[in-house]
Amino acid sequence: MKALVPVKRVLDYNVKPRIKADGTGVDLSNVKMSMNPFDEIAVEEAIRLKEKGVVTEIVAVSIGEAKAQETLRTALAMGADRAILVTAEGTVEPLAVAKILKGIVAEESPELVILGKQAIDDDNNQTGQMLAGLLGWAQGTFASKVEAADGEVRVTREVDGGLETDLLKLPAIITTDLRLNEPRYASLPNIMKAKSKPLANKTPADYGVDTAPRISIVKVTEPSKRQAGSKVADVDELVTKLAALGIAKS
C-alpha cells in the first residue's frame, strides 16, 4: 500500500522564538528552520512499515513557501520515494491544508496518511483529524504504536489516562506521538541520492482550494514572565518556606 506523509517546515525546536517588535507574529527571518519533529516521526514510521513490507511507496508532501522543498529533501533523504511541494505564501491553516491533502489523496489513492499530531509552531493539533473528517476515514490520533492487521491497522494511542488501542479500517489516518519511534538520521549517500528523487510542484489552485485564512491574528505578545525567586540554603529552609505556604509543618 501507498503511504502519504505530510511534513511541515517549522522553526527548529531548539530555537527560542522571538516575537516581532510590531506584535504581528514570531520572527522567522534568519533562524534555523527544520522539519516538524512529529513529522520526522511520521516519515520514520512510514519507512519502518515499508521495511516490514506493509507499505510499498512513500510520498512526502509539504505545503508552504518554496523553501519547504528543503524539508521534502530531508524526507527523501530519510527514505521517502518521492515528494510533492504545494507552494503557497503566508499561513495556510489546518483546514486548508486538510483540503489540499484531500485533493492529493484523490490523485494518489494512499491507504495510509501519517501526519504529526501537531505542528510545534501554531500547536493546532487539527490537520489529521480534519483530513479524516473530510475523507470520511478512520483516525488513529496520538499514536505510540502502529501495526498492520489484515485489512486493518491497529493503533495504540496516548490518551490522558494511559493507552488505548483501536482497530481502524483502511484507508486510515494516523497522527504520531513522540514515543512512536526514534527517527533516523539521513546518511550522506542518502542525502546525495535524495537530490535526484522526483519532486512535483503544485499549487493550491491545482486542488481547487482557497487558502485565505479564516482566522486573523490581532496581535502576538509575550506570555507574562515569571520572576526567578530566591534560592534556599538547605532542606530546613525549604521546609520553613513550604510551611509558610501552608503545605508543610515544620
Add this chain to the structure above:
Amino acid sequence: MKCLVLVEHDGKTVRDATLSAVTAASKLGQVDLLVAGEGVGPVAEAAAKIAGAGTVYVADDAAYAHQLAENIAPLAVELMGEHDAFVCPATTNGKNIAPRVAALLDVMQVSDVLSIEGPDTFTRPIYAGNAIATVKTSDPKLVLTVRGTAFEKAAAEGGSGQVQPAQSTGDKGLSRFENAEIAQNARPELTSAKIIVSGGRALQNSENFHSLIEPLADKLGAAVGASRAAVDAGYVPNDYQVGQTGKIVAPDVYIAVGISGAIQHLAGMKDSKIIVAINKDADAPIFQVADIGLVGDLFKVVPELTEKL
C-alpha cells in the same frame, strides 16, 4: 449565542475538565451539554446539575461507548444545526473529536483557548506557550478547545438542566475500540491537583523514581508528574508527562526534582502558582522560573525533605 459543550466522562461521572469548558462557554452565551456514551443516564443527571446547564442532550448508544471520533463527530454536527459554538475541553478526547467536527462544519477550530475576548476573539498559546496570539475568526460557527487551567471550574451542583434524548447517528463502522490500559492511580489527578511533585531524567531509573518521588508526593497529598525524558526512559507511564505535548498543569505548588526546565517542559507547568526546583546544577534553566530553588543532590535532599515534612 448557543453553545454545545462536549461532556467528558468515564461512563459514570463527569470529568472536571468539562467544568472549565462550561465556564468558557458561559462567557459566550447559553450552555447546552452533550453526553454521548452507553448507559450514561447517571452522567446526564450529573451534567444537568452543573451550574448554568441548559439542555443536556443524551445520546445513549453502544456506538458512543468508547468516544470514537468517527461516531461522535457526526452526532455533534447534527446538534450543531441549532448551535453556534461547539466547545470541548482541550483533553486528548476533545482534541481527537473537535477538529473532525470543525472540518465537517467547514470552519477553522480555535485550539487551546486561554481567554475569551469577544464573541469571535480569543487568546491562545503558540510556540509551546512562548507567545500568546490574540486571534479573531470570521467563520459563521465556532469550534473551540479550551485549556482547563485557564478557566475556573463551574460549580458541579446547583444547576437545573433539562435532560433530552438525542437521536443516535449510529456506528459508522470505521474503527473499533480494542482495549485500554488506564493507569489506576490512588493519587490526585494531575490536571486538577493542588500540589504536584515531578521527577526528571536525574532519577536514573524507575526504582529511584518510586522510592524517592512517591513518598514525597504521599507526604504532601500530591499528584506525581514527570518530564518527557523520565517517561521516555520508562521510569513512569506516558500519562505522567507534563509539557507542551503532555499535560498542562497549574497547581498551587509544583515541585520539579531533577528536571532541567526545557521550554517544552515549562510550557506545561509555568502557570503554577509556586514553583519549587531541586537541581544539582545552579545554572539549570528551571531556576529562572522557580520561586524557591534548592541547589543540591536529589538523592540526598529528597529523602531529607520527605523526612522533615
